[in-house]
Amino acid sequence: xxxxxxxxxxxxxxxxxxxxxxxxxxxxxxxxxxxxxxxxxxxxxxxxxxxxxxxxxxxxxxxxxxxxxxxxxxxxxxxxxxxxxxxxxxxxxxxxxxxxxxxxxxxxxxxxxx
Amino acid sequence: xxxxxxxxxxxxxxxxxxxxxxxxxxxxxxxxxxxxxxxxxxxxxxxxxxxxxxxxxxxxxxxxxxxxxxxxxxxxxxxxxxxxxxxxxxxxxxxxxxxxxxxxxxxxxxxxxx
Numbered sequence: 001x002x003x004x005x006x007x008x009x010x011x012x013x014x015x016x017x018x019x020x021x022x023x024x025x026x027x028x029x030x031x032x033x034x035x036x037x038x039x040x041x042x043x044x045x046x047x048x049x050x051x052x053x054x055x056x057x058x059x060x061x062x063x064x065x066x067x068x069x070x071x072x073x074x075x076x077x078x079x080x081x082x083x084x085x086x087x088x089x090x091x092x093x094x095x096x097x098x099x100x101x102x103x104x105x106x107x108x109x110x111x112x113x114x
Numbered sequence: 115x116x117x118x119x120x121x122x123x124x125x126x127x128x129x130x131x132x133x134x135x136x137x138x139x140x141x142x143x144x145x146x147x148x149x150x151x152x153x154x155x156x157x158x159x160x161x162x163x164x165x166x167x168x169x170x171x172x173x174x175x176x177x178x179x180x181x182x183x184x185x186x187x188x189x190x191x192x193x194x195x196x197x198x199x200x201x202x203x204x205x206x207x208x209x210x211x212x213x214x215x216x217x218x219x220x221x222x223x224x225x226x227x228x
Contacts, residue, residue: 042221043221100170102159
C-alpha cells in the first residue's frame with residue numbers, strides 16, 4: 001500500500017521568504033506524485049506533477065518540486081512567498097499502473113505573514 | 115477554461131435520508147472520481163468510473179453508496195441512508211484518460227448529516 005506523509009500541518013513564512021513544504025511517500029515502486037493547492041471554499045487545483053524524466057518539476061505560480069528517489073521525497077518549494085500563496089497544500093501519489101486513485105497526505109496549511 | 119462543477123454547494127440532511135450529489139465533469143473527459151474529506155482529515159478516494167462502470171472503489175464505498183452517469187453530462191453520487199459520519203466535503207474529479215493525467219477537481223459539496 002502506498003502512503004504520503006506531510007511534515008507540519010501548519011507552516012508560517014514571512015512574505016518574500018522561502019517556502020518549503022515537505023512530502024515523503026511510501027511506495028514499492030516510484031509512483032506518480034502531485035501537489036495540489038486548495039484555496040478557501042474552492043476545489044483542489046494542480047500545482048505540479050512528477051510522472052517521469054525530469055526530477056525537478058516546475059509548476060504554476062512559481063512553485064517547483066524535486067523528486068528524490070533515495071529519500072522518497074517530493075518537497076515543494078518557492079523562492080519568495082507571496083500573500084496570495086496562503087492556502088492549504090496537499091501532496092498526493094498514484095501508482096503508475098493498475099490504479100488511478102490518488103492517495104493524499106493530510107495537508108499543510110501555509111500562512112504568509114506580511 | 116473548462117471546469118468541473120458540483121451541485122449543491124451545501125446539503126443538509128437528516129440521518130437516514132437519501133442524498134444525491136451531482137457533478138458535471140469536463141466534457142471530453144472519460145474518467146470520473148469521487149473523493150471525500152471529513153473535516154480535519156485527509157482527502158480520501160471513494161470510487162472511480164469509466165466506460166459506464168465502476169473501475170475501482172475503496173473500502174469506504176460500501177453498499178450505501180452508488181454512482182451513476184444518468185446522461186452524457188452528469189455524474190452522481192448517491193448515499194442511500196445517510197449516517198452522521200457521512201458528514202464531509204465531497205469532491206468530484208475527472209480526467210481525460212488514465213496514466214499520469216491530471217485529475218481536475220470540482221469545488222466540492224459540503225454534506226451535513228444531522
